[in-house]
Amino acid sequence: MTTGAHEHGAEELCQAGLDLYPRALHEGRVTQLEAEPVPCLIDFGLLQPDIEDMRWLHPVAPAVALPRLLRNTADAITQQRQREARLAEAFEPLMRIDGPHAATAETPTISVLSGLQRINSVITQTMASAHEELLTIQPHNGRNAASVRESLERDQALLDRGARIRTLYQHTLRHSPAVVARYELLKGDIAVRTLDEVTERLIIIDRAVAFIPANKDRTLALEVRNPALITFFVITFERLWRLAMPMYPEAAQQPTLNGITPRQRAIASLLVEGHTDASIADRLGMNVRTARVHIAKLAATLGSESRAQLGYLIGQSGILDQEHQGAREQLRER
Template sequence: MPVEKTWSASGHSPHGAEDLCEAGKELYARALSGGRVGVEEAVGTPCLMDFGLLQPVVTDLRWLEPVPPAVALHRLLRDVERRIFDERHREARLAETFESLMRLDGPRTAPAESPTITAIDGLQRINLAIAETMADATQELLAIQPHNGRNHTSVQESLGRDQAFLDRGGRIRTIYQHTLRHSPAVVARYEHLNGDAEVRTLNEVIERLLIIDRTVAFIPASRDRTVAVEIRLPALVDYLVMVFDRLWHMAVPMYPKAVQQPSVNGITPRQRAIAALLIEGHTDTAIAERLGMNVRTVRVHIAKLAATLGSESRAQLGYLIGRSGILEAERRQER
């Protein structure tokens, strides 16, 4: 389905689906409200048919019915994705064609490989890019993996890839949130890996980060992690390595030898982390998101914290947290 067409016969100005004309928007909205519009009404807006927003009623061709917006959007995005794939395939073929020609031209004019920052769209392509980079890696994988509700299958799917890396003599260091210290899927993953793999945890971590052999890094470029950025710029990769090393220094060992965090005056480490965010004025939902917990669990911990400190209200709880000294204990432990 083309993104842009010319409708000279109808006098309709050409435009893309992302710039739907006002007449098209109005007619499509009317079709959605009424369930259908007459074919004659759509003569002046052929874009609605071409973009798949209206389709003929099979039982009566005098009418057009609207395609649900979610369905139409999915089709249009799929077409965009297909074009991107085709362009990338064309890019690969061009590189392959000119590679042999550049060899004939000799090293005199062959350009040096340039450091790059590349956007990768789609989970499948992201995983493929990571797998291809890991296949050539031999030294070290640094990973930060925030909680995102992944199931056992998705947590385990990279097990073979990482084991092959360890078998080549590589080293893996991973940082998770404290909430995953007892996750069956995470624990099982590292129990199955053989080699130099080490895991630590923190209350809060930054977004997902992979650094491979300290030369290539992958970070998310969208909140749903369906778009990623592949970084091969040495200065930026070195900066991300420094960020990882700082977090690794503050993190608590989990595997292969776990270090248990102590309670302070009957208040658990998780409750101290929640207390720190409460003092900063965060909502229960924001606290849950930052600590990788669900809101119900956060509220249970807040209730226990209030009972331990003898608080009778949310406002009083903040005051009692400040007086208790538990946040100073949390800061000392992180240092």
């Protein structure tokens, strides 16, 4: 599929797009195959994937799509006004179509974003208008250099407007050179904490918009503007934040109890739950070999000679009870 014929702005919708979009509004959906000749409809957010059946695309109501497209224009004031006029003119006949399956402008929406480029573009646009706060949970740090530069620029711009940034990572990233260097480059109100385990990626902007992945490889994302869901995400973040250990700007030392490190206690907890080495490694953000090294050290500390005996000794040692007591004391100190 080529996109050369679709190098146009949203105010100049191609004829193929103008033919397919009204039909999608009337019928409530169109197939991915039908939309292949008009990728502009997806690029401009007029069609979005069905998260439950990726063969279908659903139309976004013109009343919802139009303001979003207008927000995307960040050019000079004169160009902005000209573009708004052309865009409103292009949408005028579409606004009269009453699509039975399209969300209304008054309904808080959950939008599906398809493709890493569009996901990053929408996040960048949303952050450009933010002024208060960015809350993020980052389970991994596998981004490429280009995306790192882009995120640094938008984070610094947000900090320059007086906002604050709070981020959660896993303990395995506490000493990652890339992560540490990132926060040394940023200037402003920043705090970073870590946990043994975190949720999937979460971005909350000004407690008004959230972004979460919608598939395993993160090529789909949900843009959430529903107030109830945003409140739920914020509460979840704040509870994890209270349990987490400070990493930046001042790092707290992870306590060792009776020769057992915090990472080994986390592994012990997962072992007694019956998790495999691979599952433990995945949940704690490390490779299987590293997980097995920690398990071997834990076994040596407790004097275990077999995996079955290790589980018994973990229970008898009381190290998991010590972990819970330490967590309670940590919470009381904050």
